[in-house]
Structures are given as structure tokens and as C-alpha cells.
Amino acid sequence: MLSRAAGVTTRLISHMAPPLASWIALDKSKDEPTAMIEFRSVTKKFPDGTVAVDDFSLTMPSHETTVLVGSSGCGKTTILRMINRMVDATAGQVLIDGEDVANRDKVQLRRSIGYVLQAAGLLPHRHVVDNVATVPILNGTPKAQAREDALELLDKVGLDRSLAHRYPRQLSGGQQQRVGVARALASDPNILLMDEPFGAVDPIVRADLQAELGRLQSELGKTIVFVTHDIEEAFALADTVVIFRKGGKIAQKGTPAEILANPADEFVETFIGADKARRRLRLEQATEGGTIVVDGDGRVAGVLDDDARSTRGDAVS
Numbered sequence: 001m002l003s004r005a006a007g008v009t010t011r012l013i014s015h016m017a018p019p020l021a022s023w024i025a026l027d028k029s030k031d032e033p034t035a036m037i038e039f040r041s042v043t044k045k046f047p048d049g050t051v052a053v054d055d056f057s058l059t060m061p062s063h064e065t066t067v068l069v070g071s072s073g074c075g076k077t078t079i080l081r082m083i084n085r086m087v088d089a090t091a092g093q094v095l096i097d098g099e100d101v102a103n104r105d106k107v108q109l110r111r112s113i114g115y116v117l118q119a120a121g122l123l124p125h126r127h128v129v130d131n132v133a134t135v136p137i138l139n140g141t142p143k144a145q146a147r148e149d150a151l152e153l154l155d156k157v158g159l160d161r162s163l164a165h166r167y168p169r170q171l172s173g174g175q176q177q178r179v180g181v182a183r184a185l186a187s188d189p190n191i192l193l194m195d196e197p198f199g200a201v202d203p204i205v206r207a208d209l210q211a212e213l214g215r216l217q218s219e220l221g222k223t224i225v226f227v228t229h230d231i232e233e234a235f236a237l238a239d240t241v242v243i244f245r246k247g248g249k250i251a252q253k254g255t256p257a258e259i260l261a262n263p264a265d266e267f268v269e270t271f272i273g274a275d276k277a278r279r280r281l282r283l284e285q286a287t288e289g290g291t292i293v294v295d296g297d298g299r300v301a302g303v304l305d306d307d308a309r310s311t312r313g314d315a316v317s
């Protein structure tokens, strides 16, 4: 069987559909806000002299998920935080739809951008529903309305409304992360920043949360910037994966399929595990629909369908 390789690549394929669907949905209303993020030669030097980000340029397209992945300390979190000005760039520009964030009011900017952290960052003394309603209330939404909207958001992220009046400590880690996502979506931001949001939960819950995020994104079409150490998570969620090498330079940027099929160099190959047989597999679109899996020697290794089964049973991993 295609075993794990099929699992990975099928997740990849199933994820490739939603952004397309969201584009189609969004294309219907041309007035839809865009929220493209652009880094132009951005440097961040902290007061102690640490250069966390050095002359970094990247465009993150609107309505798509850009995943930043790389080893610890390469500057991913700093890049993310420069978007909502939790960190200010020392040089260069960060633009949202062409406007330099340096010209925006910090508080207003932060409230207009959803932010999800590894530790969900919920207010411990407030009920779930009030955690979700916090930012809309700060933005002027009447309390009753904000609470009603919060309940709807709980539905959206797959949480039962019976949990609405629990405190965060009365929820599991995975449930807390769902509340974190609901809270980040509460002010209907165009941009969602996610910093290792699923890093602290077990692999099964993590896979559930990833699937839920893919589903939500197909519905909402936000501009998502997602930071992770986990290349599997990056491939599962991204429209574009940006792999950093040590020192914060981009080693490769591309769709998951592009990176899997053509790792830029040895560093990327090692990072994605391309030296393993399962990573030598690549995907090709079959003329009659469906996707075929081709091995390193160009032989057809199998065909992927929705439930990840191969039409050929022999081992390729």
C-alpha cells in the first residue's frame, strides 16, 4: 500500500481544494477586502543587538495560507509579530494592501488582526463565551450581540455551546485552541496570524485542529500566516510554504507539491525528509482526473483517491 506517503500526499491534495473554492466564492463579490501582506527589505534588530530578521522580503497573497517553517530562532515569530506591530521593524516596510503598518494606530491595527498563540492565551477568569466576545465589545459591538455572535463562532470552530459558560481551565488543550481560533475570528479580521497554535496538543487532536482550520479557511478565505516547526503541518495547511534556513534566510518558497517534487537544495531535502524513499514520490495530475503518484524512477506507484487508497497495492515506502 501507499502507506504513510499516501496519507501525507492525500492530505495535501484534499487541502489544495479549499483555497480554490474560496477564490471562486470570493470572486463573486469583487468588493471583498483583500489583505495582501508585503515585507520589503525588513530588518529587526533588538535593543540587545540581536538581529532577528535581516533584509527580509516576501509577499503573502490575500485569502491564502502562507506557512513559515524552519528551525528554532530563525525569526519566524518576529516576522509574524511585525505584521500586527507587536514588534516594530528597525528598517524596511511591512505593508498591508500597500499601506505601511508603521502609519497605522497600533491598538486599532492589533484589534483588526486575529492572533492565535500556542498557549491559547485565554483570559482565565472569563467564561469561554466572554473570551470570544472580548474584542468585538472593545470595538463597540453591544454585549448581547457580541455574545450571540460568539456562540455562533463556537459552532463554527466545532465547539458545543454547552461549553460556553465554562472557564478555560475546564476545557481540554484542543478545546482551548478552538476557543483561541474563535476569539481570533470574532472581529471578522481579514488577517489571521497563527504562531504554533497546535504545538501543545497531542498528534490526533492536532490533526483534527488542522482539518478544522482547512475547513474554516475554505469557508472564510482569510489571509493566514501560520508559523510552525512541523513540515507535515506546513504541507497539510499551506497554499505557500516558506522554508527558512538558519540565519532567517529563505531556503525555498513554493506550494507543497512544488517543494515536494523539486526541493531547492540539500538543506531543503534534509528538512523535508526528501532523502527518504517516501519523499521521493511526486504527484502528477492524471488526464482523466485524479492524481497519480510517481516514484523517483518515474514509475507510477499508485493513484490517490479520496479515502487515500491506492489502486495498486505494492509497497512504495
Ligand SMILES: Nc1ncnc2c1ncn2[C@@H]1O[C@H](COP(=O)(O)OP(=O)(O)OP(=O)(O)O)[C@@H](O)[C@H]1O
Pocket (backbone or CB within 6 Å): 046, 047, 048, 050, 051, 052, 070, 071, 072, 073, 074, 075, 076, 077, 078, 079, 229
Ligand atoms: N525581545 C527580544 N530581544 C532580543 N532578542 C530577541 C527577542 N525576541 C527574539 N529574539 C531573538 O531573535 C531571534 C529570532 O527569534 P524568533 O522568536 O523570531 O525565532 P523563531 O524562528 O520564531 O523561533 P522559535 O521557533 O524557537 O519560536 C532569536 O535569536 C531570538 O533569541
